[in-house]
Ligand SMILES: Nc1ncnc2c1ncn2[C@@H]1O[C@H](COP(=O)(O)OS(=O)(=O)O)[C@@H](OP(=O)(O)O)[C@H]1O
Ligand SMILES: [Mg+2]
Ligand SMILES: [Mg+2]
């Protein structure tokens with residue numbers, strides 16, 4: 001199998017970081033800060049990024065990383081830095097051999113800050129670059145809703161290996177997807193899934209455990225024959241995608257089921273395993289460049305499960321031009337068989353506004 005070592009490293013690193021985020025949710029003060037774009041970041045985001053980058057650099061020292069966070073706030077705030085350090089030290093896989101394969105514990109506070117700062121790659125079209133979102137859906141995480149730890153390896157600008165850790169999704173791939181899934185105050189007890197895919201090799205899910213990797217099973221998108229029976233997933237925040245346009249598209253497709261709103265790339269995971277069908281993310285109107293770490297892992301997983309993902313105009317997503325998808329607007333994901341119909345209707349709705 002291609003990229004076997006990269007996949008195992010990504011699965012174990014995402015698993016360890018997902019366990020860190022769960023421990024922040026259940027027992028720590030979350031150390032929440034507000035970033036310059038008014039979005040939240042917590043000690044969970046910092047700790048998860050440091051651990052994952054340390055694992056990548058242990059196994060593949062030459063690889064670059066495009067990560068959402070950096071160590072700036074921690075370098076300026078001693079007590080926050082100490083909180084993250086405590087958290088990082090406490091986050092170990094229960095299986096010693098698995099923990100060793102991802103490099104074991106980070107050696108010092110300085111090493112932790114340096115790892116965090118190594119997510120500073122400018123991205124690009126050449127070579128091996130990892131895209132990392134240590135907590136996607138930070139607002140969902142804070143509420144006890146959906147969030148995801150997201151890691152993808154891009155090779156020459158093409159997402160090639162993708163892993164999503166979704167601690168608050170049900171283990172059962174076919175569990176019904178209703179609108180309560182993205183809601184608040186989920187303890188995550190008995191839940192947690194690791195999704196993964198390698199380009200050309202299919203997509204899988206397995207329970208999110210605490211030690212060695214558990215057995216995986218193949219996932220695939222639902223063989224949707226009647227599009228009016230589709231379930232579509234969208235963001236919780238109306239500022240992140242246009243709920244009005246999305247409702248309009250659903251109506252034109254004859255969809256009567258209410259949308260399922262949830263934070264994070266848990267949306268991609270949910271359609272990839274056939275629990276939902278469509279992912280609609282229409283531009284919210286404000287000038288916004290989608291970040292590659294918000295999509296790269298989910299896109300490989302959906303494609304390998306039998307889906308297609310492009311921007312809202314049907315244009316291929318270009319992950320090779322930097323840290324953002326600046327040549328794309330919005331995102332649409334659907335099973336391959338119905339994708340052309342979905343894009344046709346999305347274009348109609350966008351053209352009607354132009
Ligand atoms: N204006 C705007 N438009 C589109 N997207 C934005 C915007 N602002 C932020 N973001 C990014 O959205 C990430 C969360 O996306 P979601 O689809 O999960 O949105 S939501 O949280 O459910 O509302 C979120 O990821 P995290 O920061 O990792 O939580 C942001 O990177
Ligand atoms: Mg963020
Ligand atoms: Mg994100």
Ligand SMILES: [Mg+2]
Nearest residue numbers: 068133135136
């Ligand atoms: Mg994030």
